[in-house]
Amino acid sequence: MMMRVAALFSGGKDSMFSIYITQQYGWEITHLVTLQPEQKDSWMFHSINIHLTEQLSEALGIPLLKRPTKGEKELDDLKDILQDLKVDGVISGAIASEYQRTRIEKICDELGMKSFTPLWHKNQELLLRNQVHAGFRIIIVGVFAHGFDETWLGKTIDETTINDLVNLHNKYGINIAGEGGEYETLVLEGPVLHKKLVVDEVVKEWKRDSGVLIVNRAHLESFNK
Numbered sequence: 001m002m003m004r005v006a007a008l009f010s011g012g013k014d015s016m017f018s019i020y021i022t023q024q025y026g027w028e029i030t031h032l033v034t035l036q037p038e039q040k041d042s043w044m045f046h047s048i049n050i051h052l053t054e055q056l057s058e059a060l061g062i063p064l065l066k067r068p069t070k071g072e073k074e075l076d077d078l079k080d081i082l083q084d085l086k087v088d089g090v091i092s093g094a095i096a097s098e099y100q101r102t103r104i105e106k107i108c109d110e111l112g113m114k115s116f117t118p119l120w121h122k123n124q125e126l127l128l129r130n131q132v133h134a135g136f137r138i139i140i141v142g143v144f145a146h147g148f149d150e151t152w153l154g155k156t157i158d159e160t161t162i163n164d165l166v167n168l169h170n171k172y173g174i175n176i177a178g179e180g181g182e183y184e185t186l187v188l189e190g191p192v193l194h195k196k197l198v199v200d201e202v203v204k205e206w207k208r209d210s211g212v213l214i215v216n217r218a219h220l221e222s223f224n225k
Contacts, residue, residue: 003027014093021118034066089114124177137189145182153213195220
């Protein structure tokens with residue numbers, strides 16, 4: 001049975017890989033759904049470089065529904081945007097966060113939809129390696145945990161980077177996939193994208209022991225260029 005689903009979308013590795021897996025099921029993803037938090041410390045939704053979801057939506061060929069949201073209204077806003085969609089369910093990139101998963105499930109239950117989490121409780125090191133092997137080009141755009149420094153901003157996740165993340169996990173206990181908010185990512189290329197996102201202008205912002213890489217300008221480019 002083919003399902004029609006909406007995908008919660010940030011432009012990061014996990015929401016993108018969830019789309020990849022869902023399309024392999026043969027399901028139709030009718031819409032991408034992006035909530036843009038006004039507070040940067042949202043527990044539910046990513047905020048770094050969320051403005052690039054429009055370009056990534058074009059590269060995916062899937063329509064985007066996007067709206068701003070405030071911390072205390074995040075769940076209400078998510079419910080509002082989902083309730084008008086004619087879909088069977090919602091997919092999200094949650095891996096280990098019970099906070100995210102249970103709240104999304106509650107909203108879906110209230111709307112008579114199913115909640116799908118294709119990455120739930122996957123081995124996090126293996127998940128990263130699978131994303132790289134599948135052909136996704138992922139860069140790190142935010143770091144927020146002990147053990148990271150400014151050199152991590154803009155770093156591509158490859159086998160060497162994954163080994164470094166495993167070492168940080170062993171030394172400091174960080175979540176290898178960044179599920180605890182230790183780092184955030186942006187996908188530039190991948191097998192689900194019809195075009196690649198090319199970064200033209202970035203700014204690094206570093207404060208004491210954390211920082212972000214803000215993409216001020218980017219463009220889409222055909223893969224044959």
